Every structure is written in C-alpha cells, then in structure tokens.
Amino acid sequence: MSTNGMESWAVDLKDVGAVYPFSGSEGLLYIAGLAFWIIWHVVQLRQEAAEVHHEMDMDASGDKARAAIDRY
Amino acid sequence: MGNNLDALTTVFTEFYYWVTVVFMFLIHVGFCLYEVAASRRRNHLHTLMKNTMVIPLVTVTFFFFGWWIYFAFPNGPWIFEGKGIDFAAAEGARPWDDNMGTNLSDRINGVFWAAFLLFSWTAASIVSGAVIERIRSGAFWLLAVLIGSGTWIIDAAWGWHWDGWMVKLLGYHDAYASGVIHAIAGGFALGVLVVLGPRLGKFRPDGTARDIPPHNTWLVTLGLFLIYTGFWGFYAACNVPIISPEGIGGQITGETWTATNIYLAPTTLSAITFNFLMSLSGGLMVAFMVSKGDPFWTYSGGLAGVICASAGNDLYHPIQSMLIGGVGAWFAYKAHFWVERKFKIDDAVGAVAVHGYAGFLGLIICGFMLWGQPSSPYEGYATINPLGMFIGAIIMFGVLGFVPAFIASKILDGFGMLRIPRKVELEGLDFEEEEAYRDALDEVREAEKAMVA
Numbered sequence: 001m002s003t004n005g006m007e008s009w010a011v012d013l014k015d016v017g018a019v020y021p022f023s024g025s026e027g028l029l030y031i032a033g034l035a036f037w038i039i040w041h042v043v044q045l046r047q048e049a050a051e052v053h054h055e056m057d058m059d060a061s062g063d064k065a066r067a068a069i070d071r072y
Numbered sequence: 073m074g075n076n077l078d079a080l081t082t083v084f085t086e087f088y089y090w091v092t093v094v095f096m097f098l099i100h101v102g103f104c105l106y107e108v109a110a111s112r113r114r115n116h117l118h119t120l121m122k123n124t125m126v127i128p129l130v131t132v133t134f135f136f137f138g139w140w141i142y143f144a145f146p147n148g149p150w151i152f153e154g155k156g157i158d159f160a161a162a163e164g165a166r167p168w169d170d171n172m173g174t175n176l177s178d179r180i181n182g183v184f185w186a187a188f189l190l191f192s193w194t195a196a197s198i199v200s201g202a203v204i205e206r207i208r209s210g211a212f213w214l215l216a217v218l219i220g221s222g223t224w225i226i227d228a229a230w231g232w233h234w235d236g237w238m239v240k241l242l243g244y245h246d247a248y249a250s251g252v253i254h255a256i257a258g259g260f261a262l263g264v265l266v267v268l269g270p271r272l273g274k275f276r277p278d279g280t281a282r283d284i285p286p287h288n289t290w291l292v293t294l295g296l297f298l299i300y301t302g303f304w305g306f307y308a309a310c311n312v313p314i315i316s317p318e319g320i321g322g323q324i325t326g327e328t329w330t331a332t333n334i335y336l337a338p339t340t341l342s343a344i345t346f347n348f349l350m351s352l353s354g355g356l357m358v359a360f361m362v363s364k365g366d367p368f369w370t371y372s373g374g375l376a377g378v379i380c381a382s383a384g385n386d387l388y389h390p391i392q393s394m395l396i397g398g399v400g401a402w403f404a405y406k407a408h409f410w411v412e413r414k415f416k417i418d419d420a421v422g423a424v425a426v427h428g429y430a431g432f433l434g435l436i437i438c439g440f441m442l443w444g445q446p447s448s449p450y451e452g453y454a455t456i457n458p459l460g461m462f463i464g465a466i467i468m469f470g471v472l473g474f475v476p477a478f479i480a481s482k483i484l485d486g487f488g489m490l491r492i493p494r495k496v497e498l499e500g501l502d503f504e505e506e507e508a509y510r511d512a513l514d515e516v517r518e519a520e521k522a523m524v525a
Binding site: 001002003004006007008009010011012013014015016019020021022023026029030032033036037040043044047051 | 317323324325326327328330337338354357360361364365384387388389391392394395398441442443444445446448449451455
C-alpha cells in the first residue's frame with residue numbers, strides 16, 4: 001500500500017493525476033495550514049509585545065537612547 | 073540526433089542544464105558573502121580565499137576523477153549482487169574520452185558534468201563556513217577535494233542515480249538532495265569540527281558558549297538571499313527536463329513525455345516550484361518564531377526548511393512541504409544549540425544544523441510520507457520506506473560524511489597541518505596583509521603631504 005496509491009510507474013501518464021501523498025485529505029491539510037498561519041501571528045504578536053515591553057523598561061535615564069540617536 | 077524532435081529535445085536539455093549551472097553559481101557567491109560576513113574583520117581575506125579556491129580545486133579534480141566515480145560506483149563496488157566497478161558504464165566520463173570535450177555527437181556531457189560539479193562546490197562550501205577563523209586553508213582545500221570530488225559523488229552514485237544500489241535495495245529517495253548534498257556535508261563538517269576544536273574565546277571558563285556575532289548582518293542576509301536564488305537552479309538541475317517513455321526503457325507506457333527526477337520517475341517543474349516556495353516559507357516562519365526574529369537564524373531557518381523537505385519535494389503536497397519545512401527549521405535551531413552546549417562544538421555558521429540535521433531529519437520524514445511509493449520506474453526496486461530511508465540517512469551523514477572527515481582531519485592534525493597556531497589566530501589571519509595595507513596608506517599619505525606646497 002502506498003501513500004499516494006501508486007504501486008508502479010509502469011502506467012500511461014495521461015491517466016494519472018495528483019500523486020502527492022494522502023491524496024483526498026486536502027481539506028484537513030488546508031485546515032492544518034490555516035492553523036499554522038494563524039498560530040504564527042498569535043505567537044509573533046505576543047513576542048513583539050514582550051519585546052516592546054522589555055525595551056520600554058530599558059534605559060530609564062534616556063542616556064543610551066540619546067547616544068543611539070547620535071550614532072544614527 | 074535521429075530527427076528534428078530528437079535534435080530539439082537534445083538542444084533544449086543542453087540549454088536547460090546550462091541555465092541551471094549559471095543559477096547555481098550564485099550559491100557559491102552567496103556562501104562567500106555569508107562566510108566573510110560571519111567572520112571577524114581580521115580574518116576576511118583568508119576566509120574569502122579559502123572558499124573561493126574551492127572553485128578551481130574541486131573543478132579540476134571533478135574533471136580528473138569525480139565524474140568517472142559517478143558512473144563507475146553505482147553498485148558500491150561489491151555491495152549490490154557482488155558487482156564491482158562498472159568500467160563500461162563509466163566510459164565517456166574519463167578525462168581522455170573524446171566526449172569530455174567538444175564533440176558534435178554528444179551535446180549533454182559537459183553541461184551534465186557542470187550541473188554535478190556545482191553540487192560538488194556546494195558540498196565543499198557548506199563545510200567551509202563551519203570551520204572559519206582557525207583552519208589552515210591548505211588543510212581545508214584537501215578536505216574540500218575529499219568531499220567535493222570524492223565522498224559526495226560516491227553517495228550520488230549510490231543514492232542519486234537511477235541504477236544506484238541504495239535505490240534498488242533500500243528504496244532510497246532523495247529527489248532534491250536532503251541527504252546526498254546536505255546531510256553528507258553537515259556530517260562532514262561535524263567530523264572536521266570534532267578534531268579542529270572551537271575558536272579561541274568561544275567558550276567561557278565554565279563551559280558556556282559566548283556569542284561571536286557576524287560582523288556584518290547585512291552581508292549575511294544578502295549571502296543567504298543569493299543562496300536561495302541559486303537554490304532555484306539547484307532544484308531545476310535535479311530534474312531531467314523532458315524525456316519520452318522510450319527514454320525510460322519503456323517502463324512508462326503510453327506516449328506522454330514528462331519531466332522526471334534523477335531516478336527517472338515522473339514529476340513536474342510546477343510541483344517543485346510549489347514545494348520550494350512553501351517549504352522555504354514554512355522554514356522562515358518557524359525560524360523567525362523560534363529565534364524571536366533573529367535575522368541570522370531566520371534566514372538559515374528558511375534554508376533548513378527547504379533542505380528538510382527536499383528529499384520528497386518532487387511528490388509532496390505544498391502544505392505538507394510547508395509543515396515539513398517548519399519542522400526542519402525548528403529542529404535545526406534546537407539541535408544546533410543543544411550540540412553546542414553538550415559537546416562544545418563551535419559551528420560558526422550553523423552549517424551542521426542547517427544542512428546536516430535538517431537533511432537527516434528530512435530523509436526520515438520522507439520515508440514515512442512516501443511509504444510504499446515506487447522509488448523507480450524500473451521493476452524490482454524496493455519501494456520507499458522508513459527503514460531504508462533511516463539507513464540511507466546514516467550512510468549519508470555518518471558513513472560518507474562524518475567518518476571520512478574525522479579520519480582525514482585526524483591525519484592532517486597528526487602532521488600539524490589542520491589548525492593555525494594560537495598566536496596567528498589571536499592576531500588574525502590577515503594580520504600581515506592588514507599591517508602592509510596600513511603601512512602603504514601611511515607612506516602614501518606622507519608622500520602626498522610632502523607634495524603640498
């Protein structure tokens with residue numbers, strides 16, 4: 001049993017269509033892909049919020065910020 | 073060429089491979105930029121020349137014997153049914169054969185040779201980045217020839233050849249070289265690093281690692297962008313662009329011509345275009361997430377994503393490719409730092425992780441994803457399966473990667489040829505050139521000042 005239903009390539013290619021594994025489960029794959037994309041945004045937004053919060057806490061006197069502006 | 077259709081097919085194929093070679097040249101340009109950017113200013117020139125000289129050294133040796141190995145060694149020798157070196161099949165790949173030059177009855181050999189040669193440069197160049205700032209260039213160039221014109225092309229004969237014994241016995245499937253280029257090069261780099269040791273100052277007295285950041289992050293990213301670009305050529309070069317059913321020994325029936333992978337099993341350029349971009353994207357997204365937006369690891373993760381999915385990217389669905397790419401990037405990132413902490417391995421550019429670990433994992437995943445699919449259009453070959461792919465991964469990473477590199481490095485180290493002296497490492501490989509440069513500038517300045525009335 002093969003994951004794409006192909007047991008041999010000794011076929012006429014004009015009769016062959018999709019050959020990716022687990023053909024027929026595209027709907028589930030699509031949901032998994034969407035979930036991956038949405039989770040990425042959730043995690044990224046959280047990470048960025050933490051980073052911004054961290055940067056807000058740094059350099060309370062502003063000395064380093066002024067030096068950074070000078071370097072720029 | 074028997075008729076106009078044959079002529080057109082031949083000339084198209086000739087041009088197709090030629091274009092892939094030009095694209096693949098960008099991989100080497102990218103590696104050079106990336107490596108120089110990752111090194112410190114005092115080592116720039118030597119770092120650049122170390123990788124640049126891979127081009128001529130691997131090219132001439134690949135012409136002298138590397139190309140011959142590919143055709144002579146598909147059976148081991150003496151691994152498959154006791155068959156030895158296939159001298160007959162390798163006729164035409166010897167430097168003194170008349171089709172190893174201008175020959176109007178053979179328009180393919182040179183461009184096909186070059187496509188494989190560019191893979192050879194890539195294999196050597198992957199190792200080059202890992203060992204920067206402390207290896208002797210002469211030692212590296214010997215190691216580059218060993219992998220570029222030796223071990224990688226043996227692995228290609230075994231597992232990246234329509235008649236290779238690994239394909240026949242193990243059902244090995246590695247369409248875009250997760251193993252035959254990346255796992256072997258990563259394993260090879262690790263074998264050198266174990267003997268070579270870390271850069272001075274890499275580890276604190278308590279054993280924890282210091283970060284030695286790239287001196288120029290922009291150049292790193294530009295280098296990796298160029299590697300991505302060259303990777304397009306690499307992918308295309310892994311395909312046979314057009315072939316008739318008769319060209320595959322009549323195994324495929326009907327009259328439909330097709331593109332195939334290196335095993336002569338059907339695929340399409342469309343498939344690999346989907347999958348290259350989706351696995352790159354999966355790798356970039358996960359690497360960005362896991363490294364918290366670190367540019368070096370985000371770009372490297374994109375590469376790890378493609379590498380992890382490459383073994384089966386001729387057949388995967390694009391979403392499968394994306395998810396596999398994401399897993400590969402995550403694994404490469406985590407494994408790099410775990411190995412660094414645990415074994416004090418100083419891999420300066422993460423090459424072992426991005427190429428070796430991601431490539432190894434990609435082979436394992438491919439074994440499960442394509443389980444039961446035919447590895448070849450020819451009869452009697454094992455089907456793709458997890459155990460065969462796992463053994464294949466061990467052969468690529470360990471047997472043909474790590475072991476030869478470890479032995480060769482030990483020999484070079486035994487002769488005092490592997491590592492530069494401590495004093496030279498601390499002052500920088502370019503110390504003499506830098507001093508001469510400054511002296512020249514001072515002299516010119518003084519001379520010009522004296523000319524001012």
